[in-house]
Amino acid sequence: LYGGQFSSEQEIHVNSPFWILSIPSEEMARGLMKRTVCAKSIFELWGHGRSAGELYESLKNYPTDKMLPYLQSDSTYKIHIHTFNKTLTQAQKIKKIDALEFLPFKGKVNLKTPEHIFWILEDYGMNPNDVPEEPIHLYFGRWIADGQRELIESYSVKKRHFIGNTSMDACLSFIMANHARVKPNDIVYDPFVGTGGLLISSAHFGAYVCGTDIDYNTIHGLGKASRKNQKWRGPDENIRANLRQYGLEKYYLDALVADFSRPIWRKGMLFDAIITDPPYGIREAPRRMGSQKETVKSAEKSTENHFFISSSYHLSDIFFDLLKFGAEYLVMGGRLVYWLPIYRPEYTEEIIPRHPCLKLISNCEQMLSSHTSRRLITMEKVKEFKDQDENSYLLDGQYLPYRGHNSFREKYFSGVTKRIAKEEKDNQK
Amino acid sequence: MKLLTHNLLSSHVPGLRPGGGFPLRIEVREGKCEGRDPPETPPVPAPPSPLRGRGRLVEIPLLPFSLPPEPLPDYEANEEFLRRLHHVLLEVEVLEGSLQCPDSGRRFPISRGVPNMLLTEEEA
Numbered sequence: 046l047y048g049g050q051f052s053s054e055q056e057i058h059v060n061s062p063f064w065i066l067s068i069p070s071e072e073m074a075r076g077l078m079k080r081t082v083c084a085k086s087i088f089e090l091w092g093h094g095r096s097a098g099e100l101y102e103s104l105k106n107y108p109t110d111k112m113l114p115y116l117q118s119d120s121t122y123k124i125h126i127h128t129f130n131k132t133l134t135q136a137q138k139i140k141k142i143d144a145l146e147f148l149p150f151k152g153k154v155n156l157k158t159p160e161h162i163f164w165i166l167e168d169y170g171m172n173p174n175d176v177p178e179e180p181i182h183l184y185f186g187r188w189i190a191d192g193q194r195e196l197i198e199s200y201s202v203k204k205r206h207f208i209g210n211t212s213m214d215a216c217l218s219f220i221m222a223n224h225a226r227v228k229p230n231d232i233v234y235d236p237f238v239g240t241g242g243l244l245i246s247s248a249h250f251g252a253y254v255c256g257t258d259i260d261y262n263t264i265h266g267l268g269k270a271s272r273k274n275q276k277w278r279g280p281d282e283n284i285r286a287n288l289r290q291y292g293l294e295k296y297y298l299d300a301l302v303a304d305f306s307r308p309i310w311r312k313g314m315l316f317d318a319i320i321t322d323p324p325y326g327i328r329e330a331p332r333r334m335g336s337q338k339e340t341v342k343s344a345e346k347s348t349e350n351h352f353f354i355s356s357s358y359h360l361s362d363i364f365f366d367l368l369k370f371g372a373e374y375l376v377m378g379g380r381l382v383y384w385l386p387i388y389r390p391e392y393t394e395e396i397i398p399r400h401p402c403l404k405l406i407s408n409c410e411q412m413l414s415s416h417t418s419r420r421l422i423t424m425e426k427v428k429e430f431k432d433q434d435e436n437s438y439l440l441d442g443q444y445l446p447y448r449g450h451n452s453f454r455e456k457y458f459s460g461v462t463k464r465i466a467k468e469e470k471d472n473q474k
Numbered sequence: 475m476k477l478l479t480h481n482l483l484s485s486h487v488p489g490l491r492p493g494g495g496f497p498l499r500i501e502v503r504e505g506k507c508e509g510r511d512p513p514e515t516p517p518v519p520a521p522p523s524p525l526r527g528r529g530r531l532v533e534i535p536l537l538p539f540s541l542p543p544e545p546l547p548d549y550e551a552n553e554e555f556l557r558r559l560h561h562v563l564l565e566v567e568v569l570e571g572s573l574q575c576p577d578s579g580r581r582f583p584i585s586r587g588v589p590n591m592l593l594t595e596e597e598a
Contacts, residue, residue, distance in 0.1 A: 253564075255479060257591075264588055295564075299479040303591035311484035311496045 062129050063168055063184060065090060071189060078190040080250070082197055082219040088164055088186030097144070100183040104148065112149070115187055121155035123162055125188075130169040131176050141165060145185070162188040193219070199291075200245060206290050207266060207282040209240040213322055217411075217421075221320050222246040224407065224423040225380045231317035232298070236305045236370065239263055241284030243320050248288055248296035252317070255298035256284065257305065264300050306366055314376045322384045323363045360386075364398045368424075372402035375426040380406070384419045392418075402428040475573075475589050478563035483589070485575035485582075487597060494577045501581075504570040 064084075068074045074087050091112065092104035115122070124145065126138045133141075142165070152161070164187075167180035200215040202208055213221075221243060227233055229251030235243050238256025240263060248254050258264050266282035284300045303309045364385070371381035381403060387396075387410070397408060403424040412418045485495030572581040573589055580597070583590050 253478075259592070261590065261592075265586060298564075299475055299587075299589075301475075301479070301589050301591055303589075304593075307591070307593065308486045309484065309591045310482055312493075315482050 063166060063182070065093070075190045078192045080223050081192045082194060082216050082223075084192040085194055086164075086191045087189045088166075088184070089189055090184060090186040092186075093182065093184040095182055096179065097141075097183060100185060101144070101147070104145075104185055109149070115161045116149055116151050118151040120152035120161060121159045122150065122152045123154055123156050123159040124165065125162060126165045126167070128167045128169060128180070130171065130173060131167070131180075164188055196246075196249070200249070202242065205242070205287060207240050207284065207287045208242070209263060212240055212242040215242075215246070218243050218246040219249075221382045221421065222250055222252075224421065225318035225320050225382045227252045227318055227320075232315065233318045233320055234316040234374075235321045236319065236367070237321050237323050238284065238300060239322075241287055241300065243322060244284065245287060245291060245293065247318070247320060248293040249291070251296065253296050253298050254288075255300065257301045257303040257309070259302070259304050261302050264302050305370075306362070310374060313374070314379070315374050317376055317379050319367075319371050319375060319379075319381045320383070321367070323360075323367065368398050368400040368403060371424065372400045372426065373430045377426055377429070379426050381422075381424045381426075383422055385422050386413075386419045387417065389416050389418055397422060400424075402426055402430050475568045475584050475587055476564055477566050477568075479589075480568075480573070481563070483573065483591070485573075485578065485580065486591070487575055487578045487580045487593065490575075490577055495575055497576065498573040498582070499576055500568060500571065500573060502568050502571040504568075506567045506569055506587075507565065 068077070071089070078084065078087050091107045092100055092102075094100040094103050124142045126133070126141055145165070163185065166184040166186075168182040168184075169176050169180050196219060197216045200218075202212050202215060205212070222233075225233070225247070227247045227250045231247070231252035233244065233247040233252045233254045235241070235254070235256040238244065238258045239260075241254075241256055244254035244256055261267075264283070266286075285294060285297050288294045288297045301309070367381070367383060371379075375381060385397065394408075397405065397420075399405070404427045406423040406425050407421070408423070409421045410418050411421065480498065480500060483496075483498055485498055487495065567587060568584050569587045570585060572583045574581050580593075
């Protein structure tokens, strides 16, 4: 997004809260921190080591000309100390800060509004029951920027005006917007918009957002409330009011009542990103317009005396439609980001749906239970969409695990059903 | 419904001729127009138009002023035009009314600003 690559210099320690990256410029580091909700702060690393001695040695080897601009006599500074998994007394902290005397600090200490802030970071491992006497790794560096962790709090679903049963967690919603590389003035679309939680993060980054959902009541903010202790939705519960709550109303385009399996958009590359969480039948039933009377799941009478019937919408068809839609309606380089539910014992890379126009960019897992999880799939459009003939690639057994309506639901609850069956058996004995 | 959205929508009644169903005809019972006629607004920096050359302008009954039927050739540098366009696409809204398919005549109702693009089961 900020036009650069960075690499990890360090082998990733799965359990370390610190990560050393090599980033070409400070500008890029700041850009990165303007977007990420996953990192707390970024520092220019001046030295590190497995013990205090190693750290000092490493600091002495850091080129002085790189340090000096920040140590001028007319500048002000302060030094912080952060210990991970251990609390130090003030005296211990001061001792550690004083030990850095050998660095050529010429500026004045200013604790309130320093120009430069330096941090000592000490890692005492991950186990709170076995905290070592000395840190296992130490770092020293100049503070550059903080990440966007506070967004998680300020956009928390708990405080949001209009929510649904499956509103996306604020943190995940920001991660999705970042995966989709949402930029100012993009148009972002969510075909299963629900209460619009996913659009809020995109609007935060300055994109115009729109969404559709088949549920008339949700789009209009009618019906039963999802919140505890509140029975019915209030008069102004809708996606627009949500964006207004965060001062983002100008990025609201529209919310429509529509069936994703029907082509309501004119042909063309309309959207810069598609971010969505398709219904997979655990807390919200997947559905589309039906043609069989016996599959009446919900018959709702809307104010325009439209009588419509939703029928089941197979998961395999949802993903089929979603990829095809992305391939057709995304701009080149535009991204499709969505969640794919996985029955873990059956998971292999091969079951990730593919399309010749879309390249898989990333695939991350979030555990839901011991046997199910969902994967955040990010795909980028790399090839122009050419009419219907490309559908054929999509078929071929790839979707078998999702064949049959609610197959994921059945698997999700399989553990529970087995347990109930067992208990019943035990009771009979 | 904003007019930008209208510009992206198409009818999807089964059996349309290829390329048919666009543009949908707008019928307005109640509309809303934020801001004023752009020529009167003070010269604030115009937000970049999200249209980016994708759109095709259509005749809209609600407009307080006229727009050329097609984007001007050098419109990306034409601030006056962009400002008008921004106003039309993002500040004019249809609250109550309908969208009518130009080919089949099928009406998609708009209520409280939300178009309902669902078809009944007989139609689908």
